Amino acid sequence: MAASSSSATAPAVKGVARTLAHRRQAVVGFLFALIVILVLHTTVVFGPFQSTNANVVLESTSGEQNAKTSSPLAAQAASAPNNSTQAAVHAIENGQKDDVAKNDRETRGQLGQTGKNDASDDKTQEELIRQELDRDVKRGAPRKPICDLSDPRYDICEITGDARAIGANRTVLYVPPADERGTDGPEWAIKDQSRKQLGDIKEVNVKTLSAAQSLVAPECTSRHTVPAVVFAMNGIIGNPWHDLSDLLIPLFITTRAYDGEVQFLVTELQPWFVDKYRLVLTNLSRYDIIDFNKDAGVRCYPHIIVGLRSHGDLDIDPARTPRNYTLLDFRLYIRDVFLLPSDDRGIPYKEASKKNAAGNDNGTAVTENPKPRLLLINRGESRKFVNLPEISAAVQAAGFELLVMEPSRDMGMEEFARAVDSCDVLMGVHGAALTNFFFLRTNAVLLQVVGLGLEREALHYYGNQATAVMVQHIQYFISAEESTLYEKYGKDHPAVSDPDSVHKQGWQGAKRYFWAEQDIRLNVTRFAPTLHQLIRTLQE
Template identity: 65%
Template sequence: MTADPSPSSSSAAAAPSVKGVARALSQHHRAVVGFLFGFFVILVLYTTASGQFGTTNTIVALRSTPAEQNARTSPPPPPPPASSSAPNNNSAQGAVHDMENGKKDEAAKTMGQVRIEDKNVPGTEMNKTIDNVQTNRTDLSSQTVNEASDRMEEELIRQELGQDGDKNESNVKHGAPPKPVCDLSDPRYDICEISGDARAIGVNRTILYVPPTAERGADGQEWAIKDQSRKYLEYIEKVKVKTLSAAESLVAPECTSQHAVPAVVFAMNGLTSNPWHDFSDVIVPLFITARAYDGEVQFLVTDLQPWFVDKYRLILANLSRYDIVDFNKDAGVRCHPRIVVGLRSHRDLGIDPARTPRNYTLLDFRMYIRDIFSLPPDGLGIPYKEANKNASGGVDGGTGKRKPRLMLINRGRNRKFVNIPEISAAVQAAGFEVVVVEPRRDLRLEEFSKAVDSCDVLMGAHGAGLTNFFFLRTDAAMLQVVPWGHMEHSAMIFYGVQAKEMRLRDVEYSITAEESTLYEKYGKDHPAVSDPESIHKQGWQLGMKYYWLEQDIRLNVTRFAPTLHQVLRTLQE
């Protein structure tokens, strides 16, 4: 029989087991206490840090949402359309005035408030908004405190390393300046082109560019240009073009009207009222600048001339389908997706196809003008040939045939023909039908263009009246009478070259000293008569005085007759 173990031996056996359990319980208790203490410490630290960041970096908290991150990387939405809450013109001028007077620090101080107000949070609810943001941080649904801490640490590291959108934005602001929007390099004209948030304030003659947030610099850029094709004309006031800095962008005047089409800002004054300058300085440059928009562009005109709008209304209405804005009197803030300030110009009354959007030529311009004024298509020949196509006996002016028609333009003040009846008789004797006209500034181009189109020859002294050659048909002739005083070069570069480019026949007749009234006025020994070169060497003002302003023309019709016969033969070819 086996004896039962003694109590002493059983106690000895159970002692190690009890001690192990106690030790395990002790270790578990310490672990639990340590975990709870650690959790409490982390919670205290997080709460403290959360409160600190919530009160000092509210903007960072607002930007940590996905929607705000998208907003940082996307261009700003277009300004709101005009409404009852839109600022009046005084506030717009005040904002511009503030920017011009350097109130950037004040604008910078309001940066946070402006961004919050963009979220439709009234200023009186600022504290409530901050409290809500902090509450959202401590009441994170479906997230643990550790996950929130990881997100915060990631945010701080991202900012520290410059990987955050705001950090990059800061680098842009303090880095390179924004790209220039104005080009002042051309010797003839200055041009400014703004694409994006462009705002036009007429009463201040100011165009503002509000760059996208990511492209805003600490400093803006500013230009003052003359918005016409001749940049050195003293008669044209300047338009201010300004790229706003980051601070200025926040207080830019709000739009009072939104427009879906681009705008071109240009001046109508200068040397206009002279048809050559009307076309050379405004209409042809406007064609170069705006034709490619196919009418989907609006004109904001500085120094608007009502007579100009009336005289050239068909051309202006075709280049733009929208109302012309008298920009000097425009009280609002117009917002366009693109604004061009100024007019491109390649040369006097000329077009360089290589520098136009669709390789337009001066011939294209003439065809464009003819189409606007509903003149016959280019396929038709010159009028007298068309009229005699079905007639027998040829087109030599015989019985029953229409003669070539010559329009004789006589100037009203200077370089005018003083023996018009004698010239008219000589033209008729050479085999032409003659029409004598003296164009006025207020003539109706709708009717006059048809009168020019009906002619085969346009004749006149070197001067603005020859600009009507745009209404001639292909292969018609321009007969230019060149005044005394070595003016052949001017005659060629202002009219001769252009006529040839437009497929017109260019014929020139240079008068002698005896055919100039300077001969009668000063005598044959005066330098203006005997030595024109000496006059030109003394400066253009003296040449202008004698040869452009004081001179009239008395044609020697006997000497002139061979030129008329030359023109007739040219037309018959």
């Protein structure tokens, strides 16, 4: 019995041992599989998911939702990480580790590419937002003031849009577009002449209407398709220098670029000025001149300028004009307006000499050589020549054909312009009448007789300008004895012996002596060399 029991127990022990060995193997296998699953779960699921979310955050917050849904794997990782673990276990059990790794690499690449596209889209969206913000800033930015009061000579206002001119109360209104209306409206009082320092220029009111005022703006009684310019026809006009320097040249600067497509609204309209310079005014504007003071309606224009631009005394700065106009352009323009011969024909003396030479070549008898023609302007009041007959004789003896004229306000400009154009030399004492040098041809001569105390003025008001318009400028400076101030006050009076000291005392003293009281008794002997120099200049 004992032997039988031992033999029976041995197989049982072996069976138990075998069972334990199998169980131990199963436990080891389970633990190994568990470790592999945990490693793969950490790498596949949490690694790509966290990386994708980081890219979205760094690239653009606004593109975050698109990045989350652009990859199926990312969606699965976000919603069901247990499913990802089960898939990995299933792949290991079926020996598909390599395929899983390949798919994982492809998935990572897809996520990375998606992040790049989203980043590009996000940048584009940001740029669009930035542009929109810029536009909003521009919409809300204050408009440039329609009036500029910064120039020392003139004030100017320019209105583009709904501009309404009301002559009855000397007012020009600007009605802004609805989206640009403010709670208040700026207002300016403008002297609409080229010299804003003049005390007798009445002001024109220019006003931008507020939002509330725009709703009750006066209705238009007439609508115009061309711009308008509001300007005063007064001041110290009345002689040619001020007529051109204060009105015609500023009007040319301000309106020439419109080529006549502009209307003038004139405050303090002067009928004599309109009659005298009608050719210029009707050329600069093809439309009726409106007497703004007497205009009862509400005129509406797409563009209104109030005031006149001015660059200096009888001057034009091409850098400040729309088409780089120069003073020479103005001279040529004036000649065209008054229908004078083309400027390229040359001065009359040389033209006559050419005809004379052609006549000799053709065998036509010529009895006399042509003479240069000199227009002598004699002033009627101050700074006149007191020995005019003696001067006339000396000019003719020097070889000139002489024409003497005394201009007046009533003299027609067409007649005077043709007379100046027909001459080679314009001669006169420093004064307003010399402004007619604009009617001379290129290379003709302005001969300026300069009285005592007028040396700087002669160059500033005429010499520089004549050179700018291609007219030659010759000056004759009188001696003290040739001024009637010498006869009246004697050689020791400051006005005779030291004119600069009089200038230093102010304008009134200089005006009294040098402009108002002084006449000229020309010493023809002393003047003779100037005449001979003039002949040589014309012959060159």
